[in-house]
Amino acid sequence: MARLEPIPAYQDNYIWFLQDGESSIVVDPGDAAPVLARLGDARPNAILITHHHWDHIDGLPELHARWPDVPIFAPDDPRIAIATHRVTEGDVVEIGPWRFDVLAVPGHTLSHIAYSTDQLLFCGDTLFSLGCGRLFEGTPAQMLASLDRLAALPGDTTVCCTHEYTASNARFALAVDPANAALQRRVEDVAALRGRGEPTLPTTIASERACNPFLRSDAPEIRSMLEQRLGHSPADRVEAFAALRSWKDDFR
Numbered sequence: 001m002a003r004l005e006p007i008p009a010y011q012d013n014y015i016w017f018l019q020d021g022e023s024s025i026v027v028d029p030g031d032a033a034p035v036l037a038r039l040g041d042a043r044p045n046a047i048l049i050t051h052h053h054w055d056h057i058d059g060l061p062e063l064h065a066r067w068p069d070v071p072i073f074a075p076d077d078p079r080i081a082i083a084t085h086r087v088t089e090g091d092v093v094e095i096g097p098w099r100f101d102v103l104a105v106p107g108h109t110l111s112h113i114a115y116s117t118d119q120l121l122f123c124g125d126t127l128f129s130l131g132c133g134r135l136f137e138g139t140p141a142q143m144l145a146s147l148d149r150l151a152a153l154p155g156d157t158t159v160c161c162t163h164e165y166t167a168s169n170a171r172f173a174l175a176v177d178p179a180n181a182a183l184q185r186r187v188e189d190v191a192a193l194r195g196r197g198e199p200t201l202p203t204t205i206a207s208e209r210a211c212n213p214f215l216r217s218d219a220p221e222i223r224s225m226l227e228q229r230l231g232h233s234p235a236d237r238v239e240a241f242a243a244l245r246s247w248k249d250d251f252r
Contacts, residue, residue: 002019004016004017004160005038006201008034010031012164013030013055014160014161014201015034015162016028016122020097025048025095026044026047026048026063027049027115028056030054030056032059032066035063036063036066043070045070046070046093047063047071048100049075049080050075050114050122050123050162051077051108052080052111056124056125056162064082073085075111077111088113100116101116102115103116105149107132107143107144107147108138110138114150116157119157120157121159121160123159123160124161125163126146126147127161127212129169129207130165130211131165132212132245140241140245144217147215154205155209157205159202160201161201161202166200166201167190167200173213177225180210182207182210186207
């Protein structure tokens with residue numbers, strides 16, 4: 001049976017480790033030390049990279065030096081200096097028992113990709129539990145389209161986000177969507193998990209559809225909150241999403 005494990009790194013990053021028998025992969029190793037500590041003398045079959053930010057790739061030089069024959073799959077972006085395979089929308093990555101579809105999900109960065117297989121999603125910083133990534137390079141329209149795409153995956157898809165942001169995201173989600181009973185239950189679960197020192201991840205697409213305001217920007221109750229904030233009704237879905245993301249950027 002496959003084992004899925006978030007390896008903590010830095011203050012709030014997770015490096016994902018997936019293992020099934022003798023096959024394993026590492027996703028977004030921003031730091032080599034916790035990966036090497038977790039794997040010991042073992043080595044993965046591959047390393048997957050979702051985007052170029054330092055906290056997702058800075059472990060690559062040391063890991064590549066340790067395992068020069070391990071393939072590294074990454075977006076076609078020169079800011080990721082170490083990669084053996086450049087992948088983009090429509091490509092397929094086959095590793096051991098897994099067959100990953102590569103999805104282009106621009107927004108957080110322009111070259112951001114996700115890896116999806118058998119109801120398992122490695123989404124980097126595009127989708128967080130109860131939140132989404134900041135728009136450092138992409139447009140609101142791009143990020144909304146990327147989130148729509150991920151939200152359309154099967155509800156039981158396991159979502160592997162790469163930051164422990166859920167508790168802070170929950171505060172904003174409750175401000176935007178205070179009457180959402182599913183969100184209230186999720187917030188209670190998050191508080192219990194963090195109280196025990198446990199990760200709030202992975203999550204599921206079904207949970208995020210029900211609770212995440214960035215996947216619910218079309219909901220009447222959220223549109224009403226946005227109208228109050230903006231002083232007018234958003235003209236379309238993109239304006240609504242952009243207003244929501246801007247609100248989160250300024251939320252304290």
